[in-house]
Amino acid sequence: MAAGRVAFLVTAETTDTADTATTELKKRLKESGLFVADTAAGSETGRWLFANRRELLCERDPDKFTEETAAAIRQKALARIYGVGLPVPGDLIAADPFLLTLRLADCLSPASIGQLSTGNFVLGRLTQSAFQLSTQEQVIETVRKWEERWVPEGVNLARSGAVFYAAHAAESAKREMTIIGGLGLIGVTVLFWIVFGRVANIIYVIGLIGLSTLSGFAATLLVFGHVHILVLVFAAMLVGVVADYAVHAMAAGASSNWQNPAVRRGHILRPMSVSMLTTAAGFSALAFLDVAMFRQFALFAVAGVITAWLLVLFVYVPLESAPRRPEVTYQRWLRLTSSVNRRMPGGILYMSICLLLAGLTVLGAMNADVLDDVRQFQPRDETLLEEEAQIEAITGGVASQTFLVSQGTSLNDAKRAEEAALQTLPEDAGVLAFSRMDPSNERRADNREVIATRLEAPYLNDLQARLGLSSRPQDSTPSDAQRPDWLNDLHVTGKDGMHFLIAQPIGVGGWKGPHNDDSRQVDVAAVYTQAFGSYRILAALSLLVAAVVSAIFILFVYRNWRALGIVAAPCAAMLGGIFIPAVFGLPVSFFAMAGAMVLFGVSIDYSAFMWEAGRKRENWTPTAVLVGAVTTLLSMGLLAMSETFPVRSFGVTVAAGVVCGLVYSMLPYRLAKCEGETHEHGL
Secondary structure, rough: HHHHHEEEEEEOOOHHHHHHHHHHHHHHHHOOOOEEEEEHHHHHHHHHHHHHOOOOOOOOOOOHHHHHHHHHHHHHHHHHHHOOOOOHEEEHHHHHOOOOOOOOHHHHHHOOOOEEEEEEEEEEEEEEOOOOOHHHHHHHHHHHHHHHHHHHOOOOOEEEOOHHHHHHHHHHHHHHHHHHHHHHHHHHHHHHHHHHHOOHHHHHHHHHHHHHHHHHHHHHHHHHHHOOOHHHHOOOOHHHHHHHHHHHHHHHHHHHOOOOOHHHHHHHHHHHHHHHHHOOOOOOOOHHOOHHHHHHHHHHHHHHHHHHHHHHHHHHHHOOOOOHHHHHHHHHHHHHHHHHHHHOOHHHHHHHHHHHHHHHHHHHHHHHOEOOOOOOHHHHHHOOOOOOOOHHHHOOOOOOEEEEEEOOOOOOHHHHHHHHHHHHOOOOOEEEEEEHOOHHHHHHHHHHHHHHHHHHHHHHHHHHHHHHOOOOOOOOOOOOOOOHHHHHEEEEEEEOOEEEEEEEEEOOOHEEEEEEOOEEEEEHHHHHHHHHHHHHHHHHHHHHHHHHHHHHHHHHHHHOOHHHHHHHHHHHHHHHHHHHHHHOOEEEEEHHHHHHHHHHHHHHHHHHHHHHHHOOOOOOHHHHHHHHHHHHHHOOOOOOHHOOOOHHHHHHHHHHHHHHHHHHOOHHHHHHHHOOOOOOOOO
């Protein structure tokens, strides 16, 4: 409810222009079907206030309703009745001579800010989540069309609300993805054309990625019924793995001069199967962690990599045909393979590169900072901040993302807890709270007592005589009025029957929160920050589990301790991807761990193929691994260019880790050559 609150301030050179522009803005927002103005519930709120007028107070503490307060209420009522201005209806005077309903409307109603001398306010809430792209697009488009009409006439608009920040972030991300994704697509297209002789291969890869991802989604939905949003972050791992599988299949075709499918499949069946099974074994272990998100990701990853393996070996390979000029492409591939093999670092140079990367990893680990604070993930738009400050300067505060959550086994208990917690708020702070409009039974009795003893007892008979009223006002009848919908939004009933009330303080500054066990201050940003910190630790644990299970699986398959290099190289690559960027000031985050998941999947693939290449003395695999690494750098590593921290952290981790994975994959290659079979002529 709070995230959906929006505020607009319309200002113009003349009052008539501001009024007309405000009326049209309200009309456009209402027609969008996504906005409900606070004034829409005005009559409903008014009836509630009237029915409860003798049991509600503007003061949070009945003791603050003093004799001086009562005298001021009497004087203001007389001024309103006899003064110049809008007439007060006679039936309201007869039923409510102190005009308590109007007083309560001024201090308690969420729509208490109306027309001001400096402009007009439009306050309300969105009917859909502010974080849905469709909601953001429709709200922004509605406001844009209104601005096209009124800004040329000197009308200005200031806005406040999470939907505008979310829309700005989404638009920035979309713009970045268009540029970065476009560059990556162009790069991969050129790479595939140069290496494999045709652009169509990239279409095949995109299709394979789409089908593998769809398989993961379907399996997850079938078992869990829903997909955790953060599973989508880890799902990027499939992009790298599937692309690598496809690249190896393409390389097998080029290396064999596009021999029959059975021959090509024979070249890649064993290493690709080892890669798939190792990846699946590693990620399946995440299902044993007591975290629903990682159980979902385990199923998603296993289903995806198995689908990719099946599609590449038994769909892509049989259907792949030679390029238009196969001999030219084949000779170019041989030259590329020969060049890569000649330039593979060996001996002292290779050890020096490995020591450099390892040293940077250790240095980064020793000096790494951690960033989980969601408030630092994306810079906030300066224009929106200025507009929010403009609104805050007039209203004295804007709705923050800090809430007061009170609980109780019954609604009345939750009200009492909230009332006690509200006592700790600063005197000048505003608050949107359930119990302010619908107090607990005990507070109702206290309010009724102070109104009767401090206001009605000394002043009611005299006021009735002045106004010519012959009978006493009727008692409150709370049960005859319905709580306004906006007030019901502040009450939530849990599955266990507990009642929760959510209050939103305004202008609380450095408020430290309540001091009772049944209420707590909830900072939404802090909650998300804590969640990302927990997920970062759990993701690191999941990587450790995946590595250990993969090592056990490799030992079981090869029964050779040297084969552990197939897992050691990806582990070193993951550590490098996470910590080398820290040397240059980039903190470690949950999104770095998500990037490490990608590194685990692709580096296992590099290592498995290089191990098999070492055993068989194959000369084409290093080139295929290099092409796969460049493909991953172009598809995901370029995200390091983003200005948004989560995207940049992910991209930098992948970029640094892929370089490490490429270098470290030569370790299993060299270990396997020590005892491998001899195939002097490559394939």
